[in-house]
Amino acid sequence: MQILDGKALAQNIENAIQQEVQILNKRNVTPGLAVILVGNDPASQSYVNMKAKACKRTGIYSITHEMPENIQQESLLQTIAMLNQNPNIDGILVQLPLPKHINTTAVLEAIAPQKDVDGFHPFNMGRIFANLDGFIPATPLGVITLLKHYNVSLQGKNVVIVGASNIVGKPLSALFLNENATVTLCHIYTQNLAKHTKEADILCVAVGKPNLITKEMIKEGAIVVDIGINKLSDGRIVGDVDFSNVSTQCSFITPVPGGVGPMTIASLLQNTLKAAKLRTKKY
Numbered sequence: 001m002q003i004l005d006g007k008a009l010a011q012n013i014e015n016a017i018q019q020e021v022q023i024l025n026k027r028n029v030t031p032g033l034a035v036i037l038v039g040n041d042p043a044s045q046s047y048v049n050m051k052a053k054a055c056k057r058t059g060i061y062s063i064t065h066e067m068p069e070n071i072q073q074e075s076l077l078q079t080i081a082m083l084n085q086n087p088n089i090d091g092i093l094v095q096l097p098l099p100k101h102i103n104t105t106a107v108l109e110a111i112a113p114q115k116d117v118d119g120f121h122p123f124n125m126g127r128i129f130a131n132l133d134g135f136i137p138a139t140p141l142g143v144i145t146l147l148k149h150y151n152v153s154l155q156g157k158n159v160v161i162v163g164a165s166n167i168v169g170k171p172l173s174a175l176f177l178n179e180n181a182t183v184t185l186c187h188i189y190t191q192n193l194a195k196h197t198k199e200a201d202i203l204c205v206a207v208g209k210p211n212l213i214t215k216e217m218i219k220e221g222a223i224v225v226d227i228g229i230n231k232l233s234d235g236r237i238v239g240d241v242d243f244s245n246v247s248t249q250c251s252f253i254t255p256v257p258g259g260v261g262p263m264t265i266a267s268l269l270q271n272t273l274k275a276a277k278l279r280t281k282k283y
């Protein structure tokens, strides 16, 4: 069994981004990311902090707009409209989830598609499904980048994804399809989950339930990508896969933490750099 070391690869990607940012700086261009954080959810705050720190490490300018939980949707939309017009901002990211009184779709659709570095705007989502260039959501992009780095061939493979959210499972399914894999997308209403997971050459799990995937659900030699992030009552962070037992059965596996998480941050930085290059048309 080999570990898919997302932490190490993310570090390499960050180093490469830092060098590219320095080249852009010489042309008086600094990539800029604006993050909007609504409310006081500790997990969201921690993700936003991690993104801001990663920007700082690589020389990307970042600004966080913190807004109260009871913010009116109109104010949020006005902030996005302002950022859409701001020439120093290449990427706009609204940290999800948003409070219930806010229409998430309306907010995501308000972001200019060329600044949509999270790739959640239906414009970019549609381009992914049509296998056209655009902004790919950071977590699915990180998963594919990690697998390719370890020379995992995707063509013709049986890929099973557990979890079908708009931000992870669905776009990830399109990316695998674009790589000519055969994709099964499972969710909470899937009957006999184990029947599907046992068929997987590559199993990706993004649900948010510790130990959902056990050793008995894995084919010998499978590649397992654990996207889940769960905080246990003792403070430990674990994924959705029973790592200690599943790792004895598979050929490759991502750890949590240190797998997909750092790759997600690195992919967001890649998208921001891409947006800055598109803005300045300097490839």
Ligand code: NAD
Pocket (backbone or CB within 6 Å): 139, 162, 163, 164, 165, 166, 167, 168, 169, 186, 187, 188, 189, 190, 193, 206, 207, 208, 209, 212, 227, 228, 229, 230, 260, 261, 262, 264
């Ligand atoms: P979500 O709640 O939006 O979606 C969960 C999905 O899992 C749904 O499609 C649901 O139908 C499915 N599901 C729920 N229970 C199931 C079950 N028992 N069997 C099969 N499917 C089931 O969640 P999300 O935003 O996609 O996040 C999923 C997990 O991934 C969370 O733990 C989240 O923290 C993590 N995540 C990690 C990263 C990262 O960078 N590593 C990024 C995004 C999300």
